[in-house]
Amino acid sequence: MDGARSRSQIGALAEKFVVEHITSLGWHFLERNVRVGHYEIDILAKDGRTLVIVEVRHRGGGSLTSGFGSLTAGKQTRVRRAGERLWHSRFRHDPTVDHMRFDAASVHFSADGQASIEYAMAAF
DSSP states (O other): OOTTSOHHHHHHHHHHHHHHHHHHTTOEEEEEEEEETTEEEEEEEEETTEEEEEEEEEEOTTOSSOTGGGOOHHHHHHHHHHHHHHIIIIITTOTTOOEEEEEEEEEEEOTTSOEEEEEETTOO
16 A cells, blocks of 8 residues: 555545445445444445444554454444444434344555455454
């Protein structure tokens, strides 16, 4: 991946690839980088009547762990708290949503900038 890109630019690019992936599955993309208090949700989408919270992790070619490997228990807890707060503040009374699911996506960038995505539904 281009060394001139910042961490936030690479993160935004990883999220873009994941949004393309989930929309290709027929899901409805809602928002990116949703702020819920001091928490943030990377991607918010709907899969039918399911609200989907997607945590996106990315790693470059020289990383010692995978994107999924970097999804610690603490990070999972923070994402769940963000999802729960979002549910109560915006979706609890939404008649188009029945339940919520927490997914994870791992985006790996090769040295030449090519991206590959691993996606886990109901990851945590």
